[in-house]
Amino acid sequence: MxxxxxxxxxxxxxxxxxxxxxxxxxxxxxxxxxxxxxxxxxxxxxxxxxxxxxxxxxxxxxxxxxxxxxxxxxxxxxxxxxxxxxxxxxxxxxxxxxxxxxxxxxxxxxxxxxxxxxxxxxxxxxxxxxxxxxxxxxxxxxxxxxxxxxxxxxxxxxxxxxxxxxxxxxxxxxxxxxxxxxxxxxxxxxxxxxxxxxxxxxxxxxxxxxxxxxxxxxxxxxxxxxxxxxxxxxxxxxxxxxxxxxxxxxxLDYVRWQVRELSIEGLSNEAEWIQQVEQVIDEIREELPELMSVVRFRLIGRGDVHKVLAEKGAAEDLLSELQRREAVRAERKDYEGLVWVEGFAVESGLSIDRERLLEEDSFLGEMLRLSVRTEHTTEALEELINSALKPMLENQELRKLLSDTSQEEKLSWLRSAAEQGITMLGEMEGTPEDEN
Missing domain, CATH: 3.60.21.10 (Metallo-dependent phosphatases)
Structure with missing residues (x-):
């Protein structure tokens, strides 16, 4: 040949x-x-x-x-x-x-x-x-x-x-x-x-x-x-x-899309979190100096900073500022090395003793156990989401939107819902704090 x-x-x-x-x-x-x-x-x-x-x-x-x-x-x-x-x-x-x-x-x-x-x-x-x-x-x-x-x-x-x-x-x-x-x-x-x-x-x-x-x-x-x-x-x-x-x-691409994980564990305040975000953005510029990057940050881990992110809207405020800065670069036609932050997915949580909660005979403990079981089974995840969204699925456009949603996004919904439950119910019941 x-x-x-x-x-x-x-x-x-x-x-x-x-x-x-x-x-x-x-x-x-x-x-x-x-x-x-x-x-x-x-x-x-x-x-x-x-x-x-x-x-x-x-x-x-x-x-x-x-x-x-x-x-x-x-x-x-x-x-x-x-x-x-x-x-x-x-x-x-x-x-x-x-x-x-x-x-x-x-x-x-x-x-x-x-x-x-x-x-x-x-x-x-x-x-x-x-x-x-x-x-x-x-x-x-x-x-x-x-x-x-x-x-x-x-x-x-x-x-x-x-x-x-x-x-x-x-x-x-x-x-x-x-x-x-x-x-x-x-x-x-x-x-x-x-x-x-x-x-x-x-x-x-x-x-x-x-x-x-x-x-x-x-x-x-x-x-x-x-x-x-x-x-x-x-x-x-x-x-x-x-x-x-x-x-x-x-x-061949000119615009690179990526998802970056950022852990809030060990961060003592909002300023440290902002510094960490800006550091990663600088790293992306150095890694891909000839491309424009679009990044979504997944905020994970547990710590006191979570309350600032979830309740005070710090993530939304920082997102607006970061996008403003990059828009200024774009007006100068400075697209190479531009890093557009698409959003923050807040999947972090409060500092808790997770193992103790999983064993606890309470509504919060049962909710957390359901979340863990569902997270590890595709069928269970689909069943829970379809059940929770049943009234919305009567709308054809919303059904189409859900069918186009990836498993990763659905897992993100589940984790976010679990963390919101822990935050709200924990304040009412007195969530056990992480002893470490």
């Missing part, structure tokens, strides 16, 4: 609407909107610098089916630049940019292959320099926004070909609960189809589900909410003479 190199990306979501950011300045909002286009620019540069033979993009180039004119023009510009360097592009459409979506009716350039939505087509990729055949690429697009069939079962290896086989699929493998179950399938379904590399899209968390054959989610190229933390980018894949792929991840 002739060695070759390709780039695997997915979920570009160009011109995406960023969510979960309140009180954000116009300058920062504009920068966030531009970040998906900037990440696309980095993708093009990586492809050129790494001298890849072709690119596979596994769905959701755009964020909505009626993609913005700007998003379409910027993508066409990127394709043109890739074509000037002899890089072929294979493309499928996903649930956010299905084939029936409203877009410009322009003909794709010859170096771009867009797969249809009826059955996986086969296409032969050629090595850019010598023209020799190196791989068979197959793919299927979403004809409409909702594809609930297992389209993986429609893929088949090209009979008689010994070339490296790549399958492009936008779908949910093994039922990821954080994403819609579109084009659902199992790992076994993919393994049994006989392909060498499954170039997946739809799940925004980067993961290699299987090595031989390679079953790969590259994740999206730019995080867009606090649910999409960590580096975002693409894989450059080298296939050797034996047909074995080696993957190298390349970061």
């Amino acid at each position: 002739i060695p070759f190199r390709f780039l695997h990306a997915a979920d570009l979501h160009l011109d995406s609407r960023f969510s979960g950011l309140a009180h954000i300045s116009p300058a920062i909002r504009s920068y966030l909107r531009e970040s998906t286009f900037a990440a696309l620019g980095r993708l093009v540069r990586v492809a050129i610098q790494e001298n890849v033979d072709f690119i596979v993009i596994s769905g959701d180039v755009y964020d909505v089916s009626d993609a913005s004119l700007q998003g379409q023009l910027r993508f066409q510009e990127a394709l043109k630049e890739l074509g000037q360097h002899g890089i072929h592009v294979f493309l499928i459409h996903g649930n956010h940019d299905p084939l029936d979506g409203l877009r410009l009716t322009t003909e794709m350039p010859k170096h771009v292959t867009v797969f249809g939505g009826h059955k996986p087509d086969h296409s032969t990729a050629y090595r850019r320099k010598d023209g020799q055949e190196v791989a068979i690429v197959s793919g299927i697009s979403y004809p409409t926004a909702k594809v609930t069939d297992n389209t993986a079962l429609t893929f088949s290896r090209k009979p008689g070909s010994r070339l490296f086989h790549i399958a492009m699929l936008h779908g949910n493998v093994d039922g990821d609960l954080l994403h819609e179950t579109y084009s659902p399938c199992s790992r076994r379904d993919l393994i049994e189809r006989g392909f060498d590399y499954w170039a997946l899209g739809h799940i925004h968390k980067r993961s290699i589900l299987h090595e031989k054959p390679a079953i790969v989610y590259p994740g999206n190229i730019q995080g867009r909410s606090i649910k999409e933390t960590g580096p975002k980018g693409c894989y450059v894949v080298d296939v050797d003479e034996a047909g074995s792929p080696t993957l190298q991840f390349h970061e």
Whole structure:
């Protein structure tokens, strides 16, 4: 087999609407909107610098089916630049940019292959320099926004070909609960189809589900909410003479989302807590000097500072001040190293003797035991939340909102409720203090 190199990306979501950011300045909002286009620019540069033979993009180039004119023009510009360097592009459409979506009716350039939505087509990729055949690429697009069939079962290896086989699929493998179950399938379904590399899209968390054959989610190229933390980018894949792929991840994002934990244990007053927050912000600037960062602080641990945070609104006051400072930086167009604090999740608590409370025969003790039992069982957590929110679930929009909520967020609700209960009931009953 002739060695070759390709780039695997997915979920570009160009011109995406960023969510979960309140009180954000116009300058920062504009920068966030531009970040998906900037990440696309980095993708093009990586492809050129790494001298890849072709690119596979596994769905959701755009964020909505009626993609913005700007998003379409910027993508066409990127394709043109890739074509000037002899890089072929294979493309499928996903649930956010299905084939029936409203877009410009322009003909794709010859170096771009867009797969249809009826059955996986086969296409032969050629090595850019010598023209020799190196791989068979197959793919299927979403004809409409909702594809609930297992389209993986429609893929088949090209009979008689010994070339490296790549399958492009936008779908949910093994039922990821954080994403819609579109084009659902199992790992076994993919393994049994006989392909060498499954170039997946739809799940925004980067993961290699299987090595031989390679079953790969590259994740999206730019995080867009606090649910999409960590580096975002693409894989450059080298296939050797034996047909074995080696993957190298390349970061493409311009805005990095992250969650940081801060413990209040050992802090004696509000000033020490503020100093600790500012210190972490400075650390983030030093770690990511070329990026804008969006961070949520999880305040954990137990201590006297909790009462200031929970009752006096210190977290909200500090948040407003920190956001004001960063807005001033943004007005100066100083986006590199900017750290926007998205919020504080107060999951801390008062100093208590937790073990004694768990054994105590009281309403507070029973409440805490229920919280512990529920926290360690997914089914129990779902049952408790659904029961507590039953009156609200009659509203369709609220039901949809709850279905989009992650397990981590639901656990955060549970812990916050438990701590509020301890704070309120403890003051009434006289909570046992931590003796340490």
